[in-house]
Amino acid sequence: MTIGGRTSPTLDEVAELAGVSRATVSRVINDSPRVSPEAREAVHSAVAQLRYVPNRMARSLVTRRTDTIALVLSESNSQVFTDPFFASMVRELSARLSDTDRALVLLAARDRGEQEKVGRWVRQGHVDGVVLVSLHRDDLLPGLLRESNVPLVLLGRPLDGAAVSHVDTDNAAGAATATAYLVAAGRRRIATVTGPLDMIAGVDRYAGYRRGLADAGLPLREELVEDGDFTEAGGARAMRALLERAPDLDAVFVASDPMAVGALRALHDAGRTVPGDVAVVGFDDAVVAATSDPPLTTVAQPLDEMTRLMVELLLRQVEGDADEPEVRICDTRLVVRASA
Amino acid sequence: MTIGGRTSPTLDEVAELAGVSRATVSRVINDSPRVSPEAREAVHSAVAQLRYVPNRMARSLVTRRTDTIALVLSESNSQVFTDPFFASMVRELSARLSDTDRALVLLAARDRGEQEKVGRWVRQGHVDGVVLVSLHRDDLLPGLLRESNVPLVLLGRPLDGAAVSHVDTDNAAGAATATAYLVAAGRRRIATVTGPLDMIAGVDRYAGYRRGLADAGLPLREELVEDGDFTEAGGARAMRALLERAPDLDAVFVASDPMAVGALRALHDAGRTVPGDVAVVGFDDAVVAATSDPPLTTVAQPLDEMTRLMVELLLRQVEGDADEPEVRICDTRLVVRASA
DNA sequence: CGACCTCGTGAGAGCGCTCTCACACTTCAG
DNA sequence: CTGAAGTGTGAGAGCGCTCTCACGAGGTCG
Secondary structure: OEEOOEEOOOHHHHHHHHOOOHHHHHHHHOOOOOOOHHHHHHHHHHHHHHOOOOOHHHHHHHHOOOOEEEEEEEOOOHHHHHOHHHHHHHHHHHHHHHOOOOEEEEEEEOOHHHHHHHHHHHHOOOOOEEEEEOOOOOOOHHHHHHHOOOOEEEEOOOOOOOOOOEEEEOHHHHHHHHHHHHHHOOOOOEEEEEOOOOOHHHHHHHHHHHHHHHHOOOOOOHHHEEEOOOOHHHHHHHHHHHHHHOOOOOEEEEOOHHHHHHHHHHHHHOOOOOOOOOEEEEEEOOHHHHHOOOOOEEEEOOHHHHHHHHHHHHHHHHOOOOOOOOEEEEOOEEEOOOOO | OEEOOEEOOOHHHHHHHHOOOHHHHHHHHOOOOOOOHHHHHHHHHHHHHHOOOOOHHHHHHHHOOOOEEEEEEEOOOHHHHHOHHHHHHHHHHHHHHHOOOOEEEEEEEOOHHHHHHHHHHHHOOOOOEEEEEOOOOOOOHHHHHHHOOOOEEEEOOOOOOOOOOEEEEOHHHHHHHHHHHHHHOOOOOEEEEEOOOOOHHHHHHHHHHHHHHHHOOOOOOHHHEEEOOOOHHHHHHHHHHHHHHOOOOOEEEEOOHHHHHHHHHHHHHOOOOOOOOOEEEEEEOOHHHHHOOOOOEEEEOOHHHHHHHHHHHHHHHHOOOOOOOOEEEEOOEEEOOOOO
């Protein structure tokens, strides 16, 4: 194989140098047990001498595996990158897959054109499986990938209720718990900054907020609901809108920590104290939640466990042990700090 | 080819259905000119009917190309993702490569173990070329990739001065200009928050700051220099340290916009007005620079042009037209807003 | 002591594609 | 009318690897 003008060695060359057959070299490379110590040794030194690296394409052509997994971000907003939740997930995913000697690659699909392109790329057989995150209602990718029969796991349940393996948190329960906590603290004019309502996490957390109000016998007030976009700037903007429309609010459930940080800033700028005037609860338990001023009370989701489960479900499909789509729902936990 | 239990069609099956030879199908797939319209039509409909997708591994095995390019982030700090500079670059890179029908994948190499793993993955032939960004002094990757002869372009000149194609801005000149601007505005106690000094951008911007001071005949004062890490939190921390150590500073050159935003916050918290008490200049002209309070005066680098150049240099190597390593240095531009 | 294993090895087919080459057929200049 | 040039097509080799199968050498057992 030629890269940059130099030719890389092949199995045959290694075999010749080691004085064995191609099959034996292949056995050594793949750690097959039945090889004599002498042959193994000869091959290893030939490999080292030639700086031999197996050609992945040739190998994959016969094994039908690439040992690489794709994490696909279906997000028009390049701000996803900015979300610490996402950064942590990448780290954890990558570590988990390393344990199985598989590589992780990230693909971003910003618009329909890129989604189709990514779909094609995946169908061509570049990867053994796909983890799909940050899904919006009109995403093409779940459909494209499902019909291409590539092993697939979603983060968050599919908006259309399709039968696909996925891992999710009980967002609604978490949001309801957060709202109940605010009620129990004596708050009565509880506002919310929602996530994007074309994403399942946005929808479910908003539903949980409503359930929390209903459970407490409180009415849902339109002026206390403002849509956000999961970014800090969006959270600040939404908070300002809420303050303008309902200056007497005494609490706010914010559907993500970055937005909650923005809300904190907007409240501070408006001269409100937290939690004195307004109690704030966030969602995610991002790193920033512990360092904000005041530290955020927030709904934590077990990100590491979720990542572990995604890898588990995906690898089961990759290994061929998967029969039916599987679903795992994780519990949330309210982390009480100073903001509420 | 089997994915998830179903078998995907091969070229031969398409050929049989279309009533032509495998070679003709291949010609149609690859847009070769000499195919009769009838044959072309027959193949197209067979492809559509079988939902045929070429097997990338088989194709790559013979063509020696994968039509995918990797962007490798060599960064232990998962905060890189958070940097808007990086997000913009990904978007632009992806768009540029789309024009040439190549896919972009991202790989993160957080520690030496992952760097070696990425190096191996690349050497195995998964990609046609690599763009390497966010380089630190002790990174293994430049060395690993260079000796594997894979087409390679760095963002930022190599710290060890090795002969590798790269694209960079004239960081030192930009920083010197910023410093001169502060001097011209009558500032005399000009501090700096540097970038990480094991990264070339950190080193060069710091050098530019020193040159700016020297050109104005101002001394370099140790208490006016604090290291940062290119993050907002790091910028705030550094600014607080500077204020404590040198309460009488009247300006600060901050080596990145996210850090400058953090510095702005620290200054605000310390009761200093900007630019009244302290003038602030950032670097990058990130989106946030225009929306911060006050909007940031900052050194802009032509990110889109740099990305375009990286793609150009890389593709030239991929196409085999590259002889020697090539270098492109872009000019910076001072964008004056309200903070200085 | 022949039948039967086990073990290490090599020969060779084949994964799905591209691409060179040869061939049949047409077109056209001389 | 002949030779050269051009056009569409198919046969077949080969990319670098894995993996099945056959085989010979040595060991075990009835």
